Amino acid sequence: MLRVSGPTLVLWVHLVAACIWIGGQVTVAAIIPLLRDQRELARRVGRRYQAVAWPAFAVLIVTGVVNVGNAGLHWSQLLDSSAGRTLVVKLVLVALSGLAAGVHSFLQAPRRGHASDGSAVGSAVLGSISLVAALLAALYGVAIAGA
Ligand code: HEM
Incomplete structure (x- = not known):
């Protein structure tokens, strides 16, 4: 049987956190439209989701930094290799995913007291x-892991 090493454990935690960040967004997107007439419940669902999603995002960043070292990449030489350049693109996507969610x-x-169609579209x-940014970040993560 294969040994479960430290780097494997960190990568596993990274993957589980990615499942929570991405899977949670898909689940909330599927549920919230059903709660259009129950605004208070929709708000509570959103808050519960955030209580799970933001710790998962923090775990992604911490384990991601450890992954970088475990994958043999060096922060000062990222642009020198194709895996490093892929990581740079991935980090831009991670920032975009976090920024849009934030x-x-x-x-x-919090400002959507009386939700209008306009703010629902927003x-x-x-x-x-x-x-989409998180899905692409995951794709580039898989590409780096497979390189
Ligand atoms: C939205 C945030 C993120 C998502 C959804 C995500 C997702 C993933 C996924 C699915 C993998 C593939 C694991 C595998 O195939 O075994 C991966 C690998 C990786 N991720 Fe992330 N990740 C995120 C954030 C980060 C951050 C912030 C960093 C760096 C600071 C990072 C660095 C890495 C590295 C270096 C690998 C490759 C690990 C290896 O080669 O063993 N990730 N990521």
Whole structure:
């Protein structure tokens, strides 16, 4: 049987956190439209999601930094290898995913007292940006791991 090493454990935690960050967004996107008439419940679902999602995002960053070392990449020489350049693109996508989710969670959603169609569209756009960016970040993560 294969040995479960330290780097394997860190990568596993990274993957589980990615499942929570991405899977949570998909689940919330599927549920929230059903709660259009129950705004308070929709708000509570959103808050519960955030209580799980942001710790997962923090775990992704911490384990991601450890992965970088475990993958033999060096921060000062990222642009010198194709894996390093892929990581740079991945980090831009991670930042975009976190930024779009953050603007929605902390700036836009709290202001949606009386949700209008316009702000619902804004939420959908920000949520989609965050999800697509996270999916692409995961794709480039798999590419780096397979390189
Ligand atoms: C939205 C945030 C993120 C998502 C969804 C994500 C997702 C993933 C996934 C799915 C893998 C593939 C694991 C595998 O195939 O075994 C991976 C690998 C990797 N991730 Fe992330 N990741 C995120 C953030 C980060 C951050 C912030 C960093 C660096 C600071 C990072 C660095 C890495 C590295 C270096 C690998 C390759 C590990 C290896 O070669 O063993 N990730 N990531």
